[in-house]
Amino acid sequence: DGGITQSPKYLFRKEGQNVTLSCEQNLNHDAMYWYRQDPGQGLRLIYYSQIVNDFQKGDIAEGYSVSREKKESFPLTVTSAQKNPTAFYLCASSPWTSGNEQFFGPGTRLTVL
Amino acid sequence: AQTVTQSQPEMSVQEAETVTLSCTYDTSESDYYLFWYKQPPSRQMILVIRQEAYKQQNATENRFSVNFQKAAKSFSLKISDSQLGDAAMYFCAYGGSQGNLIFGKGTKLSVKP
Numbered sequence: 001d002g003g004i005t006q007s008p009k010y011l012f013r014k015e016g017q018n019v020t021l022s023c024e025q026n027l028n029h030d031a032m033y034w035y036r037q038d039p040g041q042g043l044r045l046i047y048y049s050q051i052v053n054d055f056q057k058g059d060i061a062e063g064y065s066v067s068r069e070k071k072e073s074f075p076l077t078v079t080s081a082q083k084n085p086t087a088f089y090l091c092a093s094s095p096w097t098s099g100n101e102q103f104f105g106p107g108t109r110l111t112v113l
Numbered sequence: 114a115q116t117v118t119q120s121q122p123e124m125s126v127q128e129a130e131t132v133t134l135s136c137t138y139d140t141s142e143s144d145y146y147l148f149w150y151k152q153p154p155s156r157q158m159i160l161v162i163r164q165e166a167y168k169q170q171n172a173t174e175n176r177f178s179v180n181f182q183k184a185a186k187s188f189s190l191k192i193s194d195s196q197l198g199d200a201a202m203y204f205c206a207y208g209g210s211q212g213n214l215i216f217g218k219g220t221k222l223s224v225k226p
Contacts, residue, residue: 041218043216045214107156
């Protein structure tokens, strides 16, 4: 089945630790995205990538880092510099042409203890 | 910069009735796309409907239809014959030349039996 997978579903982190969220897609999509969702805030763009080995900052990139070494994979690292990392994180992908819908993964809930 | 505004944080509808969710946006672009996404309690984002700005005809998908007013920059979603399974968060999104989507803050729809 084609789709987007995110792991883990729930993640707990101690303050001061970096943590990496996984996102994999087998849809052969060029573009991939990371969003953060907080109550009442909608979805806010963290980073996006249009092609392998290239990515751009979104609206709230501070405290996050990404890599795009393979077309299928776009991991997100939440660093200790992110002041308020507890949130729901969504990964998405789309064919890289304007106007295409984005397909979303099931999300990862990150909680900082 | 483009913005998307959903002015109704919460809405309620009786089962089998019709409800309209509002969305306005701001852009200086002439070519763009608009989307409505649904997020049920499972938190999986699902595309409901898509509208190309160059098309005058309003998009429809079964019980879901939009009222697209380009001059007014308005993009409302009408749900007919509401069902219990329609209860969810609904997000309006704008897709422009950059390829990424800009989301509104969402409207929580409740369906009463």
